[in-house]
Amino acid sequence: MFDFTDRTVLVTGASGGIGGAVVRLLVSHGADVIASGTSAESLAPIVAETGARPLPLDLTSEDSVREALQDLPVRGVVNCAGFGGEIANPAETDIAVFDKAIAINTRGALLVTKYTSRTMIAAGRGGAIVNVSSQAALVGLAGHVSYAASKAGLDSITRVSALELGPHGIRVNSVNPTVVMTPMSAFYWGRDEIQGPFLSQMPLGRYATEEEIAAPIVFLLSDAAAMISGVCLPIDGGYSSR
Template sequence: MEISFRGKHALVTGAGKGIGRATVLALARCGARVTAVSRTQADLTSLVQECPSVVPVCLDLADWAATESALKNLEPVDLLVNNAAYASLQPFLEVTPDQFDQSFNVNVKAVLHVSQIVARGMKARGSGGSIVNVSSQASSCALRDHAVYCSTKGALDMLTKVMALELGPHQIRVNSVNPTVVMTKMGRLGWSDPEKARSMTARIPLGRFAEVEDVVHSILFLLSDKSNMTNGVMLPVDGGFLAC
């Protein structure tokens, strides 16, 4: 199944590393013009070296005013991937206000804001569009030390559904992908202990974690016209974890 985004402009947040970076490169390979947002300039510099057609935007999405200023004058966006996320794991009884606020500011509030900016343009042009939010299996399954992270992803899933409901009449589709542990550089580091890894893979019928490309392929499908009647869906990329 060939997917082409020629003539489309895509915006990807959290584009410096991992899933976001791989999504940027995949979209560019499929012909899209891509604007990549990251708060780390060094990551953007190396991304542009790897793919010179990418337009970099260095931005802390937790800053509402800076986000508005940086994104409001972009060329029209057809495809949006809200991938930026923040995770700070704490036992429930040790959750601090600053970690709570930072997590919700990036994982929920920034998604709402960036999507508002993009969707307003899509609505004004009357051309429709597609938005994919990168959520997690943690939105549906409690994980130890993940009280705040699980809560942000649960909120993100419901935000996705409301966006799909309200934006659908404007032919703007909104969906999420909900991966299990993904073998990014950070994922490999965090799950390098074989005993810890087995405790999770034992609950995944396929018996393994997701690779970055597994998630990217799902994102591309949901962005593309191959999923024209898919709206308001939380797509697990979890090897069956949530089926058990």
């Protein structure tokens, strides 16, 4: 069920914490992983560690995505690249930051889905796409208006893509993680005045690890999830069950 031998899987955001964990787990299960990021330099550590194939591209440019992906045969995709945005309320939000969050988190994932799904359809063997969303798309989180909007849009892309691509044997799902203490999140979620009240509302009472997000992603890519599509899966320690 978790044998990815002879399967090529594209992982965007592979130089990040969650993306790197996904690459490592996929490689351990035999996948041919294409690790994508903004530059060859940023990808060098994960490529050296795992043997994944590097693929730099600019998610904000359709030309860049098209050139990199239009002829790339893949059976799986993980849209993990992300931009954290800012901490601001709606009255103070920087629209340039909002635009960047949409460009990377929402539009970028759609561009990847657009071109990889074409090659999956042409190959006729089906496939699986997993979008890395956020609990911010499921519940209101103060200060996260731009990030939340971008991830809620991604969840909508997930549902529509599952509907449209299902007849081609392509499954599309999202995972919606709680906070993982990556460098991107630590500047805010690591503060005592933020961390304490937040975790007090979470049934499991702790932040997630990168590996705890990677495992459900790989499950959703695998044949073990062959009948799962169109799902937005919270990985949030029970936070959204409140």
